[in-house]
Amino acid sequence: MSQVSPKNRFSNRALPWLVPITLLVVWQLAANLGWLSVRVLPAPYNIAKAAWALAASGELWTHLVVSSRRALTGFAIGGGAGLLLGLATGSFRKIETLLDTTLQMLRNIPPLALIPLIILWFGIDETAKVFLVSIGVFFPVYLNTFHGIRSVDPALIEMAKSYGLSGWSLYRDVILPGALANILVGVRFALGFMWVLLIVAETISATEGIGYMTMNAREFLLTDIVLVGILLYALLGKLADVAARALERAWLRWHPNYQPGA
Amino acid sequence: MNNHPNETAAVAASAPASGTALHIADVVKRYGEREVLKQISLDIAPGEFVAIVGRSGCGKSTLLRLIAALESYQSGVLHYDGDASDSRHDTRIMFQDSRLLPWKRVLDNVALGLPRDAKDNAQRVLGEVGLADRGREWPTRLSGGQRQRVALARALVHKPRLLLLDEPLGALDALTRIEMHTLIERLWREHGFTALLVTHDVGEAIALADRVVLIDEGRITLDLRIDLPRPRARGSAAFAALEERVLAEVLKQHGGVPAANPQQPGEEPGDHSLRRTVDQVRWAV
Numbered sequence A: 001m002s003q004v005s006p007k008n009r010f011s012n013r014a015l016p017w018l019v020p021i022t023l024l025v026v027w028q029l030a031a032n033l034g035w036l037s038v039r040v041l042p043a044p045y046n047i048a049k050a051a052w053a054l055a056a057s058g059e060l061w062t063h064l065v066v067s068s069r070r071a072l073t074g075f076a077i078g079g080g081a082g083l084l085l086g087l088a089t090g091s092f093r094k095i096e097t098l099l100d101t102t103l104q105m106l107r108n109i110p111p112l113a114l115i116p117l118i119i120l121w122f123g124i125d126e127t128a129k130v131f132l133v134s135i136g137v138f139f140p141v142y143l144n145t146f147h148g149i150r151s152v153d154p155a156l157i158e159m160a161k162s163y164g165l166s167g168w169s170l171y172r173d174v175i176l177p178g179a180l181a182n183i184l185v186g187v188r189f190a191l192g193f194m195w196v197l198l199i200v201a202e203t204i205s206a207t208e209g210i211g212y213m214t215m216n217a218r219e220f221l222l223t224d225i226v227l228v229g230i231l232l233y234a235l236l237g238k239l240a241d242v243a244a245r246a247l248e249r250a251w252l253r254w255h256p257n258y259q260p261g262a
Numbered sequence B: 001m002n003n004h005p006n007e008t009a010a011v012a013a014s015a016p017a018s019g020t021a022l023h024i025a026d027v028v029k030r031y032g033e034r035e036v037l038k039q040i041s042l043d044i045a046p047g048e049f050v051a052i053v054g055r056s057g058c059g060k061s062t063l064l065r066l067i068a069a070l071e072s073y074q075s076g077v078l079h080y081d082g083d084a085s086d087s088r089h090d091t092r093i094m095f096q097d098s099r100l101l102p103w104k105r106v107l108d109n110v111a112l113g114l115p116r117d118a119k120d121n122a123q124r125v126l127g128e129v130g131l132a133d134r135g136r137e138w139p140t141r142l143s144g145g146q147r148q149r150v151a152l153a154r155a156l157v158h159k160p161r162l163l164l165l166d167e168p169l170g171a172l173d174a175l176t177r178i179e180m181h182t183l184i185e186r187l188w189r190e191h192g193f194t195a196l197l198v199t200h201d202v203g204e205a206i207a208l209a210d211r212v213v214l215i216d217e218g219r220i221t222l223d224l225r226i227d228l229p230r231p232r233a234r235g236s237a238a239f240a241a242l243e244e245r246v247l248a249e250v251l252k253q254h255g256g257v258p259a260a261n262p263q264q265p266g267e268e269p270g271d272h273s274l275r276r277t278v279d280q281v282r283w284a285v
Helices: A006-032 A044-057 A061-093 A091-107 A113-121 A126-150 A155-162 A167-204 A211-217 A223-251 B005-014 B060-067 B106-108 B116-128 B144-156 B174-191 B202-208 B235-250 B278-284
Strands: B022-031 B032-042 B050-053 B075-080 B091-092 B161-164 B195-197 B209-218 B219-225
Touching: A006 A044, A044 A061, A044 A223, A061 A091, A061 A126, A061 A223, A061 B174, A091 A126, A113 A126, A113 A167, A113 B209, A126 A167, A155 A167, A155 B050, A211 A223, A211 B091, A223 B005, B032 B060, B032 B219, B050 B060, B050 B202, B060 B161, B060 B195, B091 B144, B106 B116, B106 B144, B116 B144, B174 B202, B195 B202, B202 B209, B202 B235, B209 B235, B209 B278, B219 B235
Parallel strands: B050 B195, B050 B209, B091 B161, B161 B195
Antiparallel strands: B022 B032, B022 B075, B209 B219
16 A cells, blocks of 8 residues: 555646646636527536526425436336346356347347337337336346356355355355346446437437437527537436445455455 | 284274274276376274375375375275274364465354364364464464464364375475474374375475375385384484385386396395386286
8 A cells, every 4th residue: 555645636636627627617608708609508607507597496305306217217127137037047047048048149139220110019118218228237237147147256156065064055156146247337338228219218208207308409499408408418327336336345344356455 | 915903903002092903905096098106005993193295196195085084096995993884973183274264353263073062172173273362363363383283284174084184284384394293293192193295305204204105106016114203303323214114116117227237136125126017016016
């Protein structure tokens, strides 16, 4: 563990923000000097003002809650199914033989290609959006869980068996913890996909949600609100990533890569 | 030809009765076409410490894995206290790599496979290997020697009657190895289990074992009693002479010394030069 001087620590904290803040300042200046048309790109200050107005009226929160609910419901369904099937195919050769080929074929269909079919099946209401998100998050979780189970060190499994572990205790103490790092990689990928698919679903047809807010603003040429929507997605994506990292830190405490000072 | 039933019986009388007696007769192990163990026969008395030495790939680790029931064999007899299987699960193996579960703390690693209320027991055995205060650590934070001591504690906590050691010190530095030798020897004397150590270090074998067995190309070519008093001083002339003798045996079979000159007819197994042809081998076994 190396000693970091306070000055160094400050510059390490500040350095990543240097480029975004400079960009922001240049952007604001460009808008003020009239180099940028408000129609094309409103000034950061105007965007902040629009965001503030939306937040104050409560409109922002309604959309945020609706979007988050869709995203998390889809994630829970798709991620849960991916986890269970991944555990099943990873653990039992029979189930792998039975299902894996099918799943690999389905995996190659881009979820967005399913949109016409989804609209035919579910119409354009909530189910369609949640279904699209579920499909999208299913595969990253499934593939990484399967791979995680398969890549558990066979030497550890052999050791555990020779020390009398079998069945559920072998699974709980050796296989699941061994696969966890991979499973969490899948979860992080899935969280990324989750927002992408939700954006698409909400821009197709919706009466609520951030996607709806953005598309609606476009109709009225309210570029500042469009940008508020885009920035919100960025923020939510970052939040999901932070949550996934927190999970990794909590569950992979034993891993040298996640230990403080390592 | 390499069994010494009379001698092993003598050891059995003096050793504590808590070790497994191993009886191995004509065991053959094949991987596909390749015969890894060619009719191995070996008797080990309860509480005896036997070291198996040999070059890498000679089959010594395979023999240990057969005894640990980690692999099956094609023919022959393998008896634990006269039983065809280790029915009481009294055998524990220690591997070359510690194989600690990185996601369990040291104490939980030691308590692996024990009932939940056996933590005190695990803590006590951790103390026996000198790591009483490291129970809350993650295994990745330990040095290689410490990890092997944890692995040793994990094996001992089950009160094994047969402890198999598969080159457990191979990856450690020289000083740590000597420390581990002292520790293993002390615990072996205290617990009285039968110990079977696979190693490529002849000095290590002579320092620890009652008997040194040399395996070459799947068959036992030397079975040597080590009657030096314990603890053994590596510097002594007797030690050096034994080490020399085993090393010469290892080397001459591979042309390291003039192999075409079987000038020591009295030395067992003596007829290394007959090894090559199958008929002569059958005769030898």
